[in-house]
Amino acid sequence: MPLTDATTPPALLEDPQWWRSAVIYQVYVRSFADSDGDGTGDLRGVRSRLGYLKELGVDALWFNPWYPSPLADGGYDVADYRDIHPAFGTLDDAEQLISAAADLGIRTIIDVVPNHISSEHPWFKAALAAGPGSPERERFWFHPGKGPNGDEMPTRWQSSFQGDTWTRTVNPDGTPGEWYLHLFTPEQPDLNWNHPDVRAEHEDILRFWFDRGVAGVRIDSAALIVKDPAFGEVPDEPGPGEHPHVDRDEIHDIYRSWRRVADEYDGTRVLVGELWLPDAERFAAYLRPDEMHTAFNFDFMSRPWDPAELRASIDLMLAAHAPVGAPSTWVLSNHDVTRPVTRYGREESGFAFTAKRFGTPTDLDLGRRRARAAALLTAALPGSLYLYQGDELGLPEVELPREVLEDPMHFRSGGVDPGRDGCRVPLPWRGTTAPYGFSPDAASAGGDRDRDGTGAGAPAAPWLPQPPEWAELSVQAQEADPASMLWLYRQALRIRRREAALGDGPMRWLDTAPSVLAFRRGDGPDEVVCVVNLGAEPVDLPAHHHILLASSPLEGGRLPTDSTAWLRTRS
Structure with a gap:
């Protein structure tokens, strides 16, 4: 039965519109924190770091698939939707984590993968x-x-x-x-969504997790699930709804049924779609009031560091969402995408899966400066904000040795593409040598490993190696440095929560030089202006009372290149 007001965590009932302005932090469990020293992150590890996430200022956690899986594709090959992968813990661990996070006012969003299941299912x-x-x-x-x-x-x-x-x-x-x-790997056979068993099973899966306090689901590859049973070839230029396995018109009835399930529950349980669609009108159709609540905005993330490109993307996505009254989402990266510090430090600073290559020249100082500016830009835009774990630390993409790579994208490219493992390297928490607090020290790990029946001894090496230069990027190191990326994110999210003008709501562009983006949020004494300088020279700031936050120190009172400032315009 659905949860009632008596059993629903209080955090789920406080604000039915929470999702419109939420800051949502993506947790890749395998790489977040390892509680038992086996080299793999787990749910107890996440629970031990909830204080850090609360301090960061997030409203919800989105977990990549945490279910039993052979891990042929990082867990997106699900073998059982009603349990937890043994390496990550137990169903009881998940329930305790959901509850403990809710007690801190942090909601939980889980991943559902409707297009396919594991060949071991x-x-x-x-x-x-x-x-x-x-x-x-x-x-x-x-x-x-x-x-x-x-x-x-x-x-x-x-x-x-x-x-x-x-x-x-x-x-x-x-x-x-x-x-x-199988639209993905052979270990991921596609489901036939014309079959009633498939529809009933997924509606039951939603209820299973909503009954356990989950506040929403992120829907993987959401536009792919319906196929044309005639199995025609893909047209050279398919018209709306004509592609045989992408964005079929029949798909909307499925998500309307999911929305009815979500609406059975107290507290808003959100549906978040992963939608890679170039047609803004087709994209917005998934966000009608009786379908999904929000969808990932990949267009912004794919654009290069260029003022005209970024403004065009912002205008495009706000216009696409306006007719259906849904808020846009803003995201700089995720578990599939080259991290911003690396991406923005390259000549080709946009993102495309087909462009990834080993040995791409990167200026990390430039990338870090731009990533700081991009962090404040996205946090000031209307709607909700997604952060991928480690971006708040300014972690770069890691070019890993080929022998440790696991991502199928690497192997299916014939070894040309480094794949996505470089953004999935375990987080550095403290200390000056690997595993940087990702796993417990030898003394505490030994006890846990004995209790779990895996044997005592020093912690195992993390499942992917961490580079030595990450000592300077650990949480511990950055907490002691007011100029760090972590400090910038904590301040930005604190201000964003405090300022009524930020989050959901309208924005207005200001007239500026072509190399500058500037927009106003709110009116009256609460007004906030965001200014981004993407030009080669420092620029004067608009008239303002004081600066709320800047991604870089000003130079003679002017905003330097590749920098963002938030301004209070009135006293």
Whole structure:
């Protein structure tokens, strides 16, 4: 049964509009904090750091998939939606974490992956065992191959991870069988959303986690789940709704049913879509009042550090959201994207999956300066703000040795693309040598490891290696440095929470030089002006009473290049 007012955590009931201005912090559990010394982050580790997250000033935590999984794609190959991966803890650990966070006023958002499941999921195992024509296979997209012997793939669709989208099965007698669809890796078979079992199962999954106090779900690859059963090839220029497996019109009925489930519960339970769509009108259709609450704004994140590009993106996204009354979201990175400090320090400072290469020249000092400016720019824009763990520390992308890489994007590119592991390296918390407090010291780890039956001894090395230069970027080091990225983020989020003009609401552009972005938030004595200098020379600030915050020290009273300032314009 849905939670009632008596059992819903109080934080979920305080503000039904919390999501419109929320600061949401993305937790990649495997790399956040390791409580037992096995080298892998876990839910007890996250719980031990809730005080840090409260101090940072976040309103909610978004967790990447924490379910049992073979980890063929970082947990996005889910084998069981109603449990926790053993490396991360237990279902009881998750419930305690959700409750403890709520006690601090921090909500929990979890990841749901509706497009596919793991090839180790009981449904898919049953489908393989049952054979062609069976009811078990109808939950997926099994299809005969083309050609005289059925040895050609049913379509030439391209995978989101590069490469083929079909894998052929083997019949019980050893002969080649049907093919099954996977838009991602072969370990991630796509579900058939025309099947009632698939729809009922996911609605039950939503209720399972809402009953445990979860405040919302982030919907992975949200525009991909419906396929055209005719399996036509992708047109050269598909019109609206014409793509065979992206943004099909039928998809909206599914999310309307999810919204009805969310609305059964006390306290606003939000639906957040991962939507990579170039058409702003099609994008906004998912945010109608009876569908999702918000969606990720990837357009801004993909733009280069250029005033015209950034302004165009801001205008585009605000205009797209306005007709449906939804707030935009602002995000600089996530677990799939090159970190801002690195990205903004490159000649090509926008983001595109196809552009990632080993050995790309990077000016980290330039990138760090721009990332600080971008942090204040995004925090001043209307709507909600997403932070990816470690961005508040100014962590750069790590170019890892090839032998430690796990990301399928690296392997499916033939080794050309370094993949996404470089932004998933475990966080540095304290000390001057690895693991920088990510894992407990030997004394405390030994006890935990004995209790867990994994053996005593020194902590295992983190699952991905941390570079030696991260000693200067640990939480401990930055807490002692008022010029650090962590101090900047803490101040920005504190001011953002305090100032009524920031968060959700209107904004107005100010007339400036082409190299400067400036806009006003709010009116009267609460008015705040944000100024971003993307030009080569310092610029004068508009008339103001005082400066609330600046990403860089002023130079002779002027805002230097690649810097942002928040101004109080009236006393």
